[in-house]
Amino acid sequence: MSVASLRPAPAPVLSALLGRLAFGLAVASAYAVVFAPIVMVVAISFFDQEIVTFPPDSLTLRWYVNAWSQRDFARGFVTSVQIALAATVIGVPVGTAAALALVRGRLPGKGVLNTLLLAPLAVPAIVAGSALYMFYLRAEDWLDMDIKATLGGLVAANVLITIPWTVRLVSASLAGLDPAAEEAAANLGARPLTVFRRITLPMLRPGIVAAALFSFVASFENLELNLLLVGPGRTTLPVAMLSYLEFRMDPTLAAVATAQIVMVSALMLVTDRFVKLSRVV
Amino acid sequence: MAAFVLPAVLVVAALLVGPMLLLARISLNRYSATDLMVEALSPQNYLAAVADPYYRGVMGTTLAVALLCTGLTLALGFPAAYRLARMESRWKSLVTVMTLIPLLVGNVVRAAGWMGLIGNDGLINAGLQATGLVSGPVRLIYTPGAVVVGTMAVVLPYMILTLASVIESIPRSLEEAAANLGAPALTVFRRVVWPLALPGTVAGCVLVFILCMNTYATAVLLGGPQFKMMAPAVYDQFSKGMNWPFGAALAFILLGATLALTVLGTALLGRRYAR
Numbered sequence: 001m002s003v004a005s006l007r008p009a010p011a012p013v014l015s016a017l018l019g020r021l022a023f024g025l026a027v028a029s030a031y032a033v034v035f036a037p038i039v040m041v042v043a044i045s046f047f048d049q050e051i052v053t054f055p056p057d058s059l060t061l062r063w064y065v066n067a068w069s070q071r072d073f074a075r076g077f078v079t080s081v082q083i084a085l086a087a088t089v090i091g092v093p094v095g096t097a098a099a100l101a102l103v104r105g106r107l108p109g110k111g112v113l114n115t116l117l118l119a120p121l122a123v124p125a126i127v128a129g130s131a132l133y134m135f136y137l138r139a140e141d142w143l144d145m146d147i148k149a150t151l152g153g154l155v156a157a158n159v160l161i162t163i164p165w166t167v168r169l170v171s172a173s174l175a176g177l178d179p180a181a182e183e184a185a186a187n188l189g190a191r192p193l194t195v196f197r198r199i200t201l202p203m204l205r206p207g208i209v210a211a212a213l214f215s216f217v218a219s220f221e222n223l224e225l226n227l228l229l230v231g232p233g234r235t236t237l238p239v240a241m242l243s244y245l246e247f248r249m250d251p252t253l254a255a256v257a258t259a260q261i262v263m264v265s266a267l268m269l270v271t272d273r274f275v276k277l278s279r280v281v
Numbered sequence: 282m283a284a285f286v287l288p289a290v291l292v293v294a295a296l297l298v299g300p301m302l303l304l305a306r307i308s309l310n311r312y313s314a315t316d317l318m319v320e321a322l323s324p325q326n327y328l329a330a331v332a333d334p335y336y337r338g339v340m341g342t343t344l345a346v347a348l349l350c351t352g353l354t355l356a357l358g359f360p361a362a363y364r365l366a367r368m369e370s371r372w373k374s375l376v377t378v379m380t381l382i383p384l385l386v387g388n389v390v391r392a393a394g395w396m397g398l399i400g401n402d403g404l405i406n407a408g409l410q411a412t413g414l415v416s417g418p419v420r421l422i423y424t425p426g427a428v429v430v431g432t433m434a435v436v437l438p439y440m441i442l443t444l445a446s447v448i449e450s451i452p453r454s455l456e457e458a459a460a461n462l463g464a465p466a467l468t469v470f471r472r473v474v475w476p477l478a479l480p481g482t483v484a485g486c487v488l489v490f491i492l493c494m495n496t497y498a499t500a501v502l503l504g505g506p507q508f509k510m511m512a513p514a515v516y517d518q519f520s521k522g523m524n525w526p527f528g529a530a531l532a533f534i535l536l537g538a539t540l541a542l543t544v545l546g547t548a549l550l551g552r553r554y555a556r
Contacts, residue, residue, distance in 0.1 A: 033434050036398060037397075038383055041394035053402065107282060107286065126515055128301070130515060130528060130532050134304055157296065160293065163293065223389055223497065224498075227516060241389045242501070257389075257393050257394070269378060
């Protein structure tokens with residue numbers, strides 16, 4: 001920066017004030033746009049009338065009960081939890097091992113491998129979903145078994161979401177680890193496996209917990225990748241909500257949405273206790 | 282160590298690379314009303330998509346929405362990111378989490394909120410009618426503007442978090458030095474913060490542009506049946522049209538256009554500011 005070219009102009013008070021105002025307005029509108037729909041959907045879930053009108057006559061909690069008694073939402077919720085849990089249980093160990101190798105190992109082509117493992121986040125989900133759909137139909141022909149709309153097929157697709165999130169978060173937390181503790185243990189005679197089990201893994205625990213929670217949420221909330229892979233008997237919650245919303249928006253749906261907002265918020269606040277999210281994202 | 286990375290590579294190869302190659306191969310096949318798909322090796326699906334005025338319009342809409350959203354998101358996101366990056370109190374961690382939560386709440390949930398806000402019986406229309414300014418509902422939902430605002434709500438957290446991490450790495454002393462030498466706030470921004478934050482700005486814009494190009498739920502729910510963007514068009518070909526080869530070609534056109542513009546934008550910005 002060439003200092004000399006900065007004109008030392010006396011800052012006019014009015015324009016400085018206007019500048020601050022514009023800045024504040026931009027910050028406020030950014031957060032207003034982000035939070036308006038979330039606040040709205042939470043509010044509507046308490047409205048008493050089934051047809052949403054403003055202002056509401058009275059407030060109620062009955063839509064939460066109603067939401068759970070709707071088969072599509074209840075089953076969609078259970079399916080989404082099953083898929084997200086299974087995908088997390090499979091994807092986190094696989095992704096953690098890969099992150100260890102990529103950060104600590106001496107591998108040829110690290111950059112390429114890293115790009116490959118993060119690729120599922122870069123390829124548009126609707127494109128990846130279409131590709132998986134075609135692949136599943138082909139595989140069903142070859143193997144003569146159902147894959148699309150099975151739990152196995154959906155879990156496999158969602159592992160594709162949990163692996164890149166895990167690689168990203170565990171790599172970030174590995175990069176921040178001081179190797180001195182591991183070297184000290186090794187110097188004191190600990191074998192590589194002992195060093196890993198007693199030193200590396202405990203130090204990595206926050207990163208792995210964050211990876212697991214992120215993976216679960218990312219898979220649970222995913223719509224586009226699963227869109228073509230669900231079927232009449234087995235639908236995820238976001239897909240069930242989308243089909244419902246194409247006909248109407250009412251407090252029952254708002255209750256389902258609010259439950260999700262509460263779940264995601266709780267999981268993220270827990271994650272933040274393990275790892276400072278401001279450092280890993 | 283190679284054995285550690287192998288399972289993950291195999292999963293991604295089997296479930297992403299393989300299927301994408303299959304999709305690319307299918308895009309060269311031919312559609313037949315009786316057999317669904319006939320083996321072929323022709324670029325005709327790509328040519329048909331490019332020649333069709335309807336799909337040219339869909340692509341035009343997609344590009345317009347994505348570019349507009351990226352620009353507006355940068356304009357609103359930069360100040361918010363700056364504010365977040367320069368926070369020093371214990372609120373910083375909370376604001377970060379509060380920015381992250383909407384990012385992880387699904388797009389469908391947010392679209393539902395917008396429907397309650399801007400729908401014909403939504404809060405804004407109820408408010409307008411209560412003041413007596415308008416007699417009937419003003420059409421806000423099922424407009425391109427609704428899709429742009431709805432998409433911004435989805436991508437703003439990505440932009441804010443990406444920019445904040447870069448701005449944080451710019452030493453505050455540089456800004457203070459410029460200000461002490463008499464530079465007004467806008468000059469400090471233009472000559473110090475903006476150039477130093479540029480790599481992050483490019484990264485944030487690329488990420489947001491990719492997400493905007495592939496908007497699905499927001500386009501379907503806030504754009505309405507008449508409004509078509511590329512991602513819903515791809516989905517329709519596979520789910521309703523059953524014309525898989527054409528759907529595959531559309532998917533690759535969407536992927537190619539996104540990639541080409543991303544590379545072009547990065548190169549242009551990179552050259553302009555590489556000094």
